[in-house]
Amino acid sequence: MSNLLVAPFLDRARDQPGATAVVQGSRRVTYGELEQRSFVLARHLVELGATPGDRIGIALGKSIEAVVAVLAVLRAGAAYVPLDEQSPPDRQLSVLADCAVRGLVATRRSRQRLGWGPSGPRLGHAAAGACPFVVELDREPAPATGGRGERGDPAQPENDEAAAYVLYTSGSTGAPKGVVMSHRAARAFVDWAVKRFELGPTDRIASVAELCFDLSVFDVFAGLAAGAEIHLVTPDLMLRPPRLVAWLDEARITSWYSVPSTLLLLLERGDLARRPPSALRRVLFAGEVFAVPQLRRAMQALPAARFFNLFGPTETNVCTYYALPPALPAEATAVPIGWPCDHAEVAVLDPEGRPVTQGSEGELCVGGAGVMSGYWGQSALTRAAFWPAGTVSGLGPLYRTGDRVRQGSDGQLWFLGRRDRQIKHRGYRIELGEVEAVVAGVPGVLESAVVTRPDPEQGAGLCAVVVPAPGEKVTVLAVKSHCGKVLPAYMVPSTVEVRDSLPRTSTGKVDWLRLR
Amino acid sequence: MSFESIRHFVVSEFLQGHRAEDLDLDQPLLSSGIVDSVGTMKLVLYLEQEFGIVLDSDDIASDQLDTVRSIGALVEGKLAARASGE
Numbered sequence: 383m384s385n386l387l388v389a390p391f392l393d394r395a396r397d398q399p400g401a402t403a404v405v406q407g408s409r410r411v412t413y414g415e416l417e418q419r420s421f422v423l424a425r426h427l428v429e430l431g432a433t434p435g436d437r438i439g440i441a442l443g444k445s446i447e448a449v450v451a452v453l454a455v456l457r458a459g460a461a462y463v464p465l466d467e468q469s470p471p472d473r474q475l476s477v478l479a480d481c482a483v484r485g486l487v488a489t490r491r492s493r494q495r496l497g498w499g500p501s502g503p504r505l506g507h508a509a510a511g512a513c514p515f516v517v518e519l520d521r522e523p524a525p526a527t528g529g530r531g532e533r534g535d536p537a538q539p540e541n542d543e544a545a546a547y548v549l550y551t552s553g554s555t556g557a558p559k560g561v562v563m564s565h566r567a568a569r570a571f572v573d574w575a576v577k578r579f580e581l582g583p584t585d586r587i588a589s590v591a592e593l594c595f596d597l598s599v600f601d602v603f604a605g606l607a608a609g610a611e612i613h614l615v616t617p618d619l620m621l622r623p624p625r626l627v628a629w630l631d632e633a634r635i636t637s638w639y640s641v642p643s644t645l646l647l648l649l650e651r652g653d654l655a656r657r658p659p660s661a662l663r664r665v666l667f668a669g670e671v672f673a674v675p676q677l678r679r680a681m682q683a684l685p686a687a688r689f690f691n692l693f694g695p696t697e698t699n700v701c702t703y704y705a706l707p708p709a710l711p712a713e714a715t716a717v718p719i720g721w722p723c724d725h726a727e728v729a730v731l732d733p734e735g736r737p738v739t740q741g742s743e744g745e746l747c748v749g750g751a752g753v754m755s756g757y758w759g760q761s762a763l764t765r766a767a768f769w770p771a772g773t774v775s776g777l778g779p780l781y782r783t784g785d786r787v788r789q790g791s792d793g794q795l796w797f798l799g800r801r802d803r804q805i806k807h808r809g810y811r812i813e814l815g816e817v818e819a820v821v822a823g824v825p826g827v828l829e830s831a832v833v834t835r836p837d838p839e840q841g842a843g844l845c846a847v848v849v850p851a852p853g854e855k856v857t858v859l860a861v862k863s864h865c866g867k868v869l870p871a872y873m874v875p876s877t878v879e880v881r882d883s884l885p886r887t888s889t890g891k892v893d894w895l896r897l898r
Numbered sequence: 899m900s901f902e903s904i905r906h907f908v909v910s911e912f913l914q915g916h917r918a919e920d921l922d923l924d925q926p927l928l929s930s931g932i933v934d935s936v937g938t939m940k941l942v943l944y945l946e947q948e949f950g951i952v953l954d955s956d957d958i959a960s961d962q963l964d965t966v967r968s969i970g971a972l973v974e975g976k977l978a979a980r981a982s983g984e
Contacts, residue, residue, distance in 0.1 A: 468935065617958065620939070622942065858914065862912075862930075862931070867930070
């Protein structure tokens with residue numbers, strides 16, 4: 383089927399088998415090798431029992447093997463579910479259990495971290511029945527024989543409405559939820575991105591985001607669809623901004639896509655302005671608001687690059703974008719989120735689902751080919767997240783983003799804030815309610831609240847304010863290590879304040895304003 | 899000697915409000931979520947600048963950065979190797 387997510391990659395593998403596809407440090411694979419390796423692994427997955435429509439977990443850090451695994455899962459007709467290695471094992475296990483994966487592709491190390499034996503989950507765990515096999519990629523199956531690029535996939539999904547991937551994101555009620563993206567939705571974004579950013583075989587794309595973050599869909603799938611070279615930004619590079627800046631130049635990276643805070647690390651700790659990477663001509667950012675003063679500095683540091691603001695939650699992937707002018711106007715205090723992408727239908731609606739008058743504030747609602755199929759196994763939550771088809775005459779179902787926006791007379795959209803208590807921290811989406819539910823469970827805590835505080839380096843930091851129960855002692859360490867057992871590191875409050883009481887309004891409610 | 903400086907750095911950077919001497923040398927830092935990825939970056943930068951050592955990819959990928967005790971041992975090892983090499 384031509385509309386599957388791997389189809390453009392397979393075309394490129396046939397056209398340019400000897401071209402470099404993925405580079406990791408001193409290792410690289412060509413398009414032909416990647417096709418071959420993903421075929422062999424896909425066949426292996428099918429032999430182990432993977433069938434079209436299954437979900438298969440990926441517990442692999444950024445590596446050539448992870449790209450092989452993602453392609454192989456798709457070529458086995460299944461959907462990939464990337465785990466967040468930053469998350470505690472129990473949270474990763476709950477993801478595997480929630481979407482009932484058929485199998486897991488891991489390394490020995492990541493498999494052991496989950497507490498699993500070589501043949502699967504430990505007995506008695508909720509995911510045990512659902513996950514009958516584990517493939518360790520340290521021992522990849524033997525290479526296939528036969529002509530390269532001429533064979534089809536070992537298995538295919540029924541149609542392009544089948545799931546291609548499931549990404550888990552913070553949920554306001556305390557448990558993460560799985561966003562299901564179909565092949566059709568993923569392809570709508572990928573095809574648009576290749577065309578809009580004019581990606582091609584001469585591009586060298588820095589792959590910054592982890593697989594569990596939807597920015598990676600651009601790096602991996604738009605990159606492979608374009609026949610480009612994908613250069614993986616490995617953890618040791620991420621931890622050393624000066625080295626990362628030097629690497630960008632040495633690897634002659636042409637395209638960068640990250641959250642603004644990662645770009646800021648390069649500016650502030652990597653001396654980007656003094657050593658601008660010579661080939662970099664495209665900088666895409668998404669995931670959080672880029673404050674104009676810092677954005678200005680980034681643009682001045684990279685005068686040869688075009689900057690693009692991409693916008694959209696995991697549920698829609700990118701739905702609007704804005705191409706920045708070469709220099710921001712001196713009076714600019716914000717950057718618009720721009721215009722809808724070709725694959726997106728956008729409406730700005732009031733709480734009753736009626737379009738607001740032009741220039742008024744409303745909720746950004748998104749339809750079209752790029753929108754998710756729903757939350758895995760949560761039909762009520764999915765229904766609540768959409769306005770039904772026909773709410774706006776002529777438009778299909780519209781996903782309610784929860785983002786407050788305003789549309790200018792030129793049709794351009796501006797982001798104003800959230801309707802709820804969801805925040806962005808280094809591009810990660812965090813429901814404060816989820817963190818609060820965990821902090822409230824710290825032994826000895828009587829009452830608590832979680833708020834954001836300005837952080838000079840990271841935009842905003844999470845702060846937990848806790849009040850110990852009479853006679854109890856609650857330490858900063860106790861709060862942090864309790865949170866770290868349940869939440870990924872980016873959701874663990876960076877500061878903890880132990881107080882005698884929470885500030886209250888005259889009516890006795892928690893006074894949020896005085897907590898900030 | 900390096901243990902105390904490392905412990906002070908960890909507390910002042912990641913556990914503000916905690917007493918340095920109350921931080922167990924074997925308390926997991928990275929695997930417990932107390933230090934996140936940006937925190938790990940700050941930690942690596944601190945160790946390299948404070949002790950004049952260079953951590954390679956293997957040091958960073960290993961579990962040796964997880965506790966004050968193992969970080970201290972890593973630093974001491976690097977310093978000893980450098981002293982004997984000179």
